[in-house]
Amino acid sequence: MLQRFVTVAACCGVWLAGALGAGEAPESVPEEAPGLEIGTRAEPPLAPCEACASSGRRPVERLKPYAILEGEDMPGPEQRLGWSPCGACARGASQQAAFEAEMKRQVERKPAYEKHERALNLVFIDFETRFASGHFQASVQETRECAYLLDRLGHALRERLGAEFFRSAGPDSLHLIAVENEKGFLRGLEYIRDVRGHQSEDPNWFELARSAGAFGTRDTTLMRRDLLVPPRGAGLPHMTIFAWARMFVRHSSETKAPAWFAEGFASLCEHLTLGSQLCYSISYEENRVAFEGDWNKSVAQALREGKTKRWEALFQASMIGMPALDYMSIFSVTRYLYHCDAAAFAKLPDLFRLGRTSVKALEEAYGVEIGKLEAEWGVWVKSGK
Helix, strand or coil, X not given: CCXXXXXXXXXXXXXXXXXXXXXXXXXXXXXXXXXXXXXXXXCCCCCCCCCCCCCCEEECCCCCCCCEECCCCCCXXXXXXXXXXXXXXCCCHHHHHHHHHHHHHXXXXXXXXXXXXXXXXXXXXXXXXXXXXXXXXXXXXXXXXHHHHHHHHHXXXXXXXXXXXXXXXXXXXXXXXXECCHHHHHXXXXXXXXXXXXXXXXXXXXXXXXHHEEEECCCEEEEEHHHXXXXXXXXXXXXXXXXXXXXXXXXXXXXXXXXXXXXXXXXXXXXXXXXXCCEEEEECCCCCCCCCCCHHHHHHHHXXXXXXXXXXXXXXXXXXXXXXXXXXXXXXXXXXXXXXXXXXXXXXXXXXXXXXXXXXXXXXXXXXXXXXXXXXXXXXXXXXX
């Protein structure tokens, strides 16, 4: 079976997630996940002031893995930030303040994370990466695997898209919560409804969330772990990556990113990190979709046969009742945009936040008309890339 990820429109930007698996998730973290690499330079070295080019910060030569579980020693602030203040630069005062704020956050992180345990009356294994924190009722091994994968993904995206792409994301701004069973999940839903006062355009959102097995706002995702166990479910690592990516897009665009971009980015992140796509989103109603074979090859074949939709039609597509080919096409389009121009891709969440339509955002970011961009995608896809 395939992994459903249920989305519901909401006045405060909330989506739902569901679980039905497709194949088995990897039993362990791959030594070299596709397209991800740790240990490269965080930011290219800058020229004068020779130490920091008068920016007030000196890039860290090599970023180390940053997936810290509860009870483990925290690395220095420079490892999460990717830079340290320049002591030789008179313009470094603001950077020094940011550095000290990160030091303070690290000291105070445990009390901040304990609020989830108090709210749900549950005990978690806490972890944090550079761009999210997690609070899991899971084994240490499974929790560490998810933290490791998130760290590798965040690092790879930062290397390609730049640190500015992540300026609004951090361990205090994006939270992933995995509870063991239905009892804990219902506690989480009740907390969101009764304490945080969630409201939705759909009066049945609570029951939809309950049946789906996962629920998220723009900054918090609640997942029911027992529904994610393979072979029935896609596995906690797959849903963790998919859910984080959707949450990141909604958060960075202030919930204004179109559905196709949130879906495409989530599938792209799942593909980059785990080498396959086992999750997909639906809205309001059941939509059991059968995917066959490699998504890239399927889109290339459909494109040759003239079966794919034009981009502008995909951009307007609803997640309600979406066919398999549209899911795969959205993934293919997002993957192409990511690979063809990283600097342009990094601008998209901000452009959506400013209210640009999909067509306007792409033309402004990539500097070409949408028709030309679409034609170049067609050539790229047919070439087997």
